Amino acid sequence: MNKRNIILTLLAIFIAGISIGYYLYTKPAETKSTGNPDFEKDINQWVKELDADTGAANTFSSFVGKSVKLTAEVGDVVGDSSVTLQLKSGIEGFFVNANFHVSMNNVVSGVVAGDIVTVQCICDGLVVPMSADDLFAEKKIDLSHCDLLKHEKNQSDVSRSVDHENSDSIK
């Protein structure tokens, strides 16, 4: 191989390296969890186990950053800018909050309390009250970057509104 070919090869490798680096650096962050979930959980069982675990916050650290798929009834819909679904966990005072990126607002806008949803989210953390003076008296799992995989309207809601019939399922 002559000197010219060596220089051209090195230049090509250099340009490819720069291009890959630039692509990775500028690749947008995901706004929702995609692909196969790391965990698929029965929300009632999962929460029951964590509620009984005195070191639940530490236990939960193995879930942080991982994706989880779960099905639950929506207890409430909150949010100033983006939508957070408060999912019923089966245990009083133990909340599971599933936050959707603002770009998902139109996808989750039809969800109301009482609906059944299947979501895939990223686990952010689990908190328990710090002391008796804690203004946050409940235990809570925070999920973000959620995707709405399935949405079943509350039956009584469907019977009241014909408009909801065509939006029973997102996927």
Add this chain to the structure above:
Amino acid sequence: MKKSLLILAFTAITGFAHAQLFKTSAGNISFKSKTAIEEFSATNAQVEAAIAPAKNQMQFRVPVNGFQFKSGLMQKHFQENYMETSRFQYSNFVGKISNIAAVNFAKDGEYAVESNGKFTMHGVTKDITVPGKLIVKGDNVILKANFKIKCSDYQIKIPAASSASVSDDIDIAVDCVLAK
């Protein structure tokens, strides 16, 4: 009879004051880093905030892993390398409003406030003072605050290779609507 009614009224009023709690679990926080060569920001809409006027207590909590960046690589570095979110899942603030007497939570208006308390991030707790504004509007209290922190104060290590693009000084903005 009159005395009993007065006692009942007093109990009801003080009970109401103690029970009054403004709260949200979907407030907004953002932060910005700016250096000569790069500027970036991230947002999080999962702020849990509460104000108990009668106890003059204020609390904030934010799941750190929920911050949304524009760049996926930056988000990954933030979560795994800088903030170590699997170890330190939440940042929180517990404090008091130093001039709470100036705020009438029963009357619509805008009040400049200052809050002092303990801010915990990345497992490190520091005393901080945060200037802000409370806007009382009906049953809601809108809280807006801007403050700065230093990464180095919270043992957040910025690698030498990134020091030109990630600032040690971070601007934080909080915007929450708390409801009764």
